[in-house]
Amino acid sequence: MTVDIRTVGIVGAGQMGSGIAHVAALAGLNVVLNDVSEERVNNGLATVNGNLKRQVSKGVITQAQNDEALSRIKAEPNVEGLGVCDLVIEAATENEAVKVKIYGNVCPHLKPEAILATNTSSISITRLAAATDRPERFIGIHFMNPVPVMQLVEIIRGIATDDGTFDSAKAFITKLDRQVAVAEDFPAFIVNRILLPMINEAIYTLYEGVGTVESIDMAMRLGANHPMGPLQLADFIGLDTCLSIMQVLHEGLADSKYRPCPLLVKYVEAGWLGRKVKRGFYDYRGEKPVATR
Numbered sequence: 392m393t394v395d396i397r398t399v400g401i402v403g404a405g406q407m408g409s410g411i412a413h414v415a416a417l418a419g420l421n422v423v424l425n426d427v428s429e430e431r432v433n434n435g436l437a438t439v440n441g442n443l444k445r446q447v448s449k450g451v452i453t454q455a456q457n458d459e460a461l462s463r464i465k466a467e468p469n470v471e472g473l474g475v476c477d478l479v480i481e482a483a484t485e486n487e488a489v490k491v492k493i494y495g496n497v498c499p500h501l502k503p504e505a506i507l508a509t510n511t512s513s514i515s516i517t518r519l520a521a522a523t524d525r526p527e528r529f530i531g532i533h534f535m536n537p538v539p540v541m542q543l544v545e546i547i548r549g550i551a552t553d554d555g556t557f558d559s560a561k562a563f564i565t566k567l568d569r570q571v572a573v574a575e576d577f578p579a580f581i582v583n584r585i586l587l588p589m590i591n592e593a594i595y596t597l598y599e600g601v602g603t604v605e606s607i608d609m610a611m612r613l614g615a616n617h618p619m620g621p622l623q624l625a626d627f628i629g630l631d632t633c634l635s636i637m638q639v640l641h642e643g644l645a646d647s648k649y650r651p652c653p654l655l656v657k658y659v660e661a662g663w664l665g666r667k668v669k670r671g672f673y674d675y676r677g678e679k680p681v682a683t684r
């Protein structure tokens with residue numbers, strides 16, 4: 392059964408959840424934004440507000456589109472409020488136990504026909520689906536960061552995902568004016584299977600003293616025309632998320648080429664998770680980012 396998606400719930404109002412709320416509301420959908428606390432939801436709304444304003448100032452959208460989009464997003468700190476949604480996208484921390492716990496809390500409140508999706512960067516869709524009451528109506532819808540700018544969305548079916556769910560997810564992405572890449576359910580799918588080993592290798596290059604933070608980033612920006620250097624990109628994604636993805640690749644494919652760099656582990660252990668906490672491979676607390684090594 393295909394579902395006409397008009398109301399989208401989002402669980403996790405961090406950088407990805409707020410980005411998904413942003414593009415869904417701009418596309419004319421109603422959005423219910425949920426997180427662990429009212430404060431977290433309000434932070435997510437503030438992010439959407441700031442990014443919409445930036446688009447207005449650049450002439451990408453009008454003030455009227457900005458206002459309409461904001462009026463379509465409902466802040467909802469309680470999971471019960473997700474009961475009105477046709478599609479709920481979980482965009483919480485990249486940790487399987489956290490995600491499974493969320494499904495346990497959310498599923499009892501969903502309409503029977505509602506689709507449940509995850510924005511996971513790497514974790515098995517089949518395994519996550521098996522922890523829900525609706526494996527047939529569960530799917531991976533993987534947006535890229537920053538969501539308001541990036542054109543690609545990966546769609547990943549679990550073993551049980553039915554055709555109606557797949558078609559509904561595809562129609563939803565098309566409505567958001569994004570391009571779909573269909574990926575099979577293997578660790579980290581397509582983009583991160585390729586991107587994260589490159590970032591991990593950049594961290595090894597730093598760890599082994601081949602270059603400094605700045606020389607490695609400059610090398611890849613100017614030498615390979617990447618819009619951001621790999622260490623700058625790691626900080627942008629979040630070092631906790633990068634480490635989780637490498638761990639999923641390492642465990643899921645059982646190949647030592649995916650071994651997370653010990654320096655990445657150290658940064659995460661220090662709580663230096665990148666831009667979101669103002670410190671990672673760069674320190675963002677001053678006027679300009681300063682390399683930490």
Ligand SMILES: CC(=O)CC(=O)SCCNC(=O)CCNC(=O)[C@H](O)C(C)(C)COP(=O)(O)OP(=O)(O)OC[C@H]1O[C@@H](n2cnc3c(N)ncnc32)[C@H](O)[C@@H]1OP(=O)(O)O
Nearest residue numbers: 442445449451512534535536537539540582583618619628
């Ligand atoms: C980990 C995963 O699971 C998967 C992933 O997402 S992996 C990460 C994938 N993402 C990337 O690789 C991003 C690489 N970086 C880039 O593409 C660029 O650096 C960037 C788009 C982020 C910023 O580009 P930039 O030229 O340095 O900055 P800036 O000029 O400020 O922004 C470019 C445009 O993006 C917009 N923009 C940037 N961040 C934005 C945001 N958060 N919200 C809305 N708009 C944003 C700007 O308004 C600007 O728009 P215009 O071109 O219309 O003027």
Ligand SMILES: NC(=O)C1=CN([C@@H]2O[C@H](COP(=O)(O)OP(=O)(O)OC[C@H]3O[C@@H](n4cnc5c(N)ncnc54)[C@H](OP(=O)(O)O)[C@@H]3O)[C@@H](O)[C@H]2O)C=CC1
Nearest residue numbers: 403404405406407426427482483484485511512534536628
């Ligand atoms: N960062 C990236 O570039 C990309 C990330 N992703 C994926 O998107 C997901 C979110 O990542 P991202 O937005 O970067 O992470 P963030 O850390 O920015 O946001 C995650 C949010 O989820 C919240 N959260 C944690 N536990 C719960 C819970 N039980 N219920 C509701 N909300 C909860 C967190 O709250 P608190 O801070 O209080 O824990 C936080 O607000 C991950 O699966 C990640 O792999 C996908 C594409 C790109």
